Amino acid sequence: MEEHCGIIGIFSNEGHNVVPMLLLGLESLQHRGQEAWGIAIHGKQPYKRTGLVSQSIEREPAEIARLSGHVGIGHVRYSTTSTSTLENAHPLEIGVASDKKGFCIAHNGTLERELLTEALKEEGCASCGVTDTALMGRGLYENLRQGKSWVEAFEALNPYLNGAFSTVILTSEEELVSARDERGFRPLCIGWHEETCSYVLASESCALDAIGARLLRDIQPGELVRVNKGGLVEERFSVQERHAHCPFEYTYFAHPSSRIEGISVYAARKNIGRILAEGYGFEGDVVVPVPDSARPAALGYSEKSGIPFEEGLMKDRYKKKGSWRSFIEPEKREEVVSNITAIKDAVNGKRLILIDDSIVRGTSSRIIVEKKLKEAKEVSLLLTFPPIMYPCYMGIDFPTQEELLAYRVCGTTAKSLDEINRKVAENIGVAFLGYNNIEGLSKGIGIPKDQLCLSCATGDYSCIRRKPKFKTRKEMKR
Ligand code: SF4
Numbered sequence: 253m254e255e256h257c258g259i260i261g262i263f264s265n266e267g268h269n270v271v272p273m274l275l276l277g278l279e280s281l282q283h284r285g286q287e288a289w290g291i292a293i294h295g296k297q298p299y300k301r302t303g304l305v306s307q308s309i310e311r312e313p314a315e316i317a318r319l320s321g322h323v324g325i326g327h328v329r330y331s332t333t334s335t336s337t338l339e340n341a342h343p344l345e346i347g348v349a350s351d352k353k354g355f356c357i358a359h360n361g362t363l364e365r366e367l368l369t370e371a372l373k374e375e376g377c378a379s380c381g382v383t384d385t386a387l388m389g390r391g392l393y394e395n396l397r398q399g400k401s402w403v404e405a406f407e408a409l410n411p412y413l414n415g416a417f418s419t420v421i422l423t424s425e426e427e428l429v430s431a432r433d434e435r436g437f438r439p440l441c442i443g444w445h446e447e448t449c450s451y452v453l454a455s456e457s458c459a460l461d462a463i464g465a466r467l468l469r470d471i472q473p474g475e476l477v478r479v480n481k482g483g484l485v486e487e488r489f490s491v492q493e494r495h496a497h498c499p500f501e502y503t504y505f506a507h508p509s510s511r512i513e514g515i516s517v518y519a520a521r522k523n524i525g526r527i528l529a530e531g532y533g534f535e536g537d538v539v540v541p542v543p544d545s546a547r548p549a550a551l552g553y554s555e556k557s558g559i560p561f562e563e564g565l566m567k568d569r570y571k572k573k574g575s576w577r578s579f580i581e582p583e584k585r586e587e588v589v590s591n592i593t594a595i596k597d598a599v600n601g602k603r604l605i606l607i608d609d610s611i612v613r614g615t616s617s618r619i620i621v622e623k624k625l626k627e628a629k630e631v632s633l634l635l636t637f638p639p640i641m642y643p644c645y646m647g648i649d650f651p652t653q654e655e656l657l658a659y660r661v662c663g664t665t666a667k668s669l670d671e672i673n674r675k676v677a678e679n680i681g682v683a684f685l686g687y688n689n690i691e692g693l694s695k696g697i698g699i700p701k702d703q704l705c706l707s708c709a710t711g712d713y714s715c716i717r718r719k720p721k722f723k724t725r726k727e728m729k730r
Pocket of ligand 1: 437497500501643644646647648706707708
């Protein structure tokens, strides 16, 4: 079971109740996970519910209104390799009932469970939980019980933390602790909320904007911060020159209003669209984005090429599940795509340059082309992300190679990007298909490629501790 989520933690130095801000922040991070959510406030059982934050607020306003505290953490979750249960929703309690070293933890990322299990066996701890987060929590807890400080606990466990983690922790001593893995796969930032004198830690700066907090900076890879009555303490548990920020955050996952590593996600997407126009300049009548994440890239393509932009596909926002994102919930993909409507006046009879963020499994793209755009004269599809040939073990949900369309169609022996473009175009049913390349992706985002992860495009997993053993979905469920 993997966790790929959004996190938030708030500490008010002046004792203000932070729960309303936690809720607002979580709502703004809802694009990162929609299966379950939870918050933990000192001295109370974590409050966890399935579904969206807004649904719980509607259903249980009185219960939520009773939650109050000046320090707390929150989490929105999605997982797709097992059923979503409240037990696995975050924040998780680790050793809270046993002693003062207990804490609640919320995690965004994925960690290899086997390596953590080995570490815990060395500590004499045989059964420590089924999720990566529970194992990491237990590992930290064992180190804290030995008298280590938080930064020492992360330092000691770090060799066994294989993968990605951005995490917020609420300690039994009402301290907020937050750490980001040494490569910086997943985003994590800190802000300041003036009115309540609060430090706010969040997956993305859009959560700070939502509550009126100011972005101070990104938490650095390998950094740990603690917030308590004494203020902010900044420490390091690891220093690595080679960072591995996930470009998928910029092209798809993060909110376009967020800034990550000082870079506007919106601007990065638009830049990538301009780069696609430079690399794939051809004739067309209109540029159309696949809603919603490809919209800035389509704008960039249109600006650079001079071909008019049209909202040829629209999501129906008023259907109950209109906000579901097709990548997050594969089993609901057809339903999500059915919420996309083609604007006939904009697409019928036209040569479309369709822009999408990526192709993972290809299901949505095929349905859009076959069902929604069948009256178009011609469809050319351009992708902001390079061909995805290898699984992700660092927090984005495509953990098996068998599900990846580019791999299924081309294997890993394709000789050139042109060959991949041609084969995938045939499979999707478009006249032409063009993937971005790694150089274009890196240039568009504005981060050198040796500071990006890219494992899913290259198969090079040197940014994690050991190469993962690829498994099938069936094997993963066992
Ligand atoms: S493997 Fe791909 S999706 Fe996963 S962290 Fe790396 S770049 Fe991002």
